[in-house]
Amino acid sequence: DGGITQSPKYLFRKEGQNVTLSCEQNLNHDAMYWYRQDPGQGLRLIYYSQIVNDFQKGDIAEGYSVSREKKESFPLTVTSAQKNPTAFYLCASSIDWTRAFFGQGTRLTVV
Amino acid sequence: GENVEQHPSTLSVQEGDSAVIKCTYSDSASNYFPWYKQELGKGPQLIIDIRSNVGEKKDQRIAVTLNKTAKHFSLHITETQPEDSAVYFCAASGAGSARQLTFGSGTQLTVLP
Numbered sequence: 001d002g003g004i005t006q007s008p009k010y011l012f013r014k015e016g017q018n019v020t021l022s023c024e025q026n027l028n029h030d031a032m033y034w035y036r037q038d039p040g041q042g043l044r045l046i047y048y049s050q051i052v053n054d055f056q057k058g059d060i061a062e063g064y065s066v067s068r069e070k071k072e073s074f075p076l077t078v079t080s081a082q083k084n085p086t087a088f089y090l091c092a093s094s095i096d097w098t099r100a101f102f103g104q105g106t107r108l109t110v111v
Numbered sequence: 112g113e114n115v116e117q118h119p120s121t122l123s124v125q126e127g128d129s130a131v132i133k134c135t136y137s138d139s140a141s142n143y144f145p146w147y148k149q150e151l152g153k154g155p156q157l158i159i160d161i162r163s164n165v166g167e168k169k170d171q172r173i174a175v176t177l178n179k180t181a182k183h184f185s186l187h188i189t190e191t192q193p194e195d196s197a198v199y200f201c202a203a204s205g206a207g208s209a210r211q212l213t214f215g216s217g218t219q220l221t222v223l224p
Contacts, residue, residue, distance in 0.1 A: 006154075033211070042117075042200060042214040043155070058211065059112075090154050097204060098143050100212060102154035 003027065006091050006103035012111050013078065013085060021076045021106045023091035031097060032074040036060060037088040037105075046089075049074055078108065086110050113138040115203050117215025124191050125223050132218045134201035135183040141205040144177060144184045145212070149198045158199075159186070191222045 004025045013019045025032065031050050035043040045058030049068040063082025068074055074093075078085045088107050094100040114137040124130045136144075142163035147155035161168045161175045161184065168175050172191075177184040188195055198219050202212040 004154075035214075040217070042115075042216040043212075044214075045211055048211055092154075097211070099145070099157060099160065101157065102147075104154045105152075107152075 004091060004093055004101055004103035006089075006106050008106060009104065011106055011108045013108060014111060016080045018077055018079050019108065021078070021089055021091075021108070023074045023076065023103060024072055025074075025091075025093045025101075026072060027093055027095075027101065028071070029093035029095050029101075030071070031094045031100075032068070033092045033094075033100065034058075034064070034066065034074070034076045035090045035092065037090060043090060046076065113141060113203055113205065113213040115201060115213050115215040117201050117218060119218060120216065121219045121221070123221045123223060126191060126193060128191055130186075130188045130191055130195070130220055130222075132186045132199055132201070132220070133183060134185070134203075134215050135181075136203040136213075137182070138203070138205055139179075139182065141203040143204045144175070145202050146173075146175060146186045147200045147202065147214075149200065149217075151197075155200060188220075191220075193222050193224055196220055196222045 007022045033048040034046040047066045049055040065077045090105050091103045092100040117134045145160035148158045149155040172189045174187040198217045201215040204212045
């Protein structure tokens, strides 16, 4: 089945650690996105990529980094510079900036 | 940049009644307006979308209307069922550098049996 797979589903990070969230899609979509969702709030864009080896900052990119070495993969690293990383992280992909399909999310908690 | 406001933040309806959620957007260049349904602990699922060259779109019990002049769009769910209970998000995107989706803050819909 085609779709977007995010892993892990739950992730715990210690203070000062970097962690990487995985996002893989087999939909042959060019565009991929990372969103952050906080309780009771909408989705805020962290980074997006329109094509392999290219990505752009979204509204809240500080403390995050990404790479796009393959069309299928768009991993997100939450660095120690992100002061409040506890949130639900969602990856999405789309063929032409419309009809974005989302993964099931990764819940990151700082311990 | 684009700003999307969504109302109400919570909505309770009796099973079988209709539910309406409204959104307004700020950028007149926005031309694509999707609606997503998010169940607890899951990723959002696209349920319907509309482009700016269309005023209304229906899919079974779900419909979306768009008023470009007033810059607002609405989701209508008829004959609501308990499984419609979820958080619903509207979004808008435009052209060029504004093509990424900007989301509203969500509406928690509860359908009471």
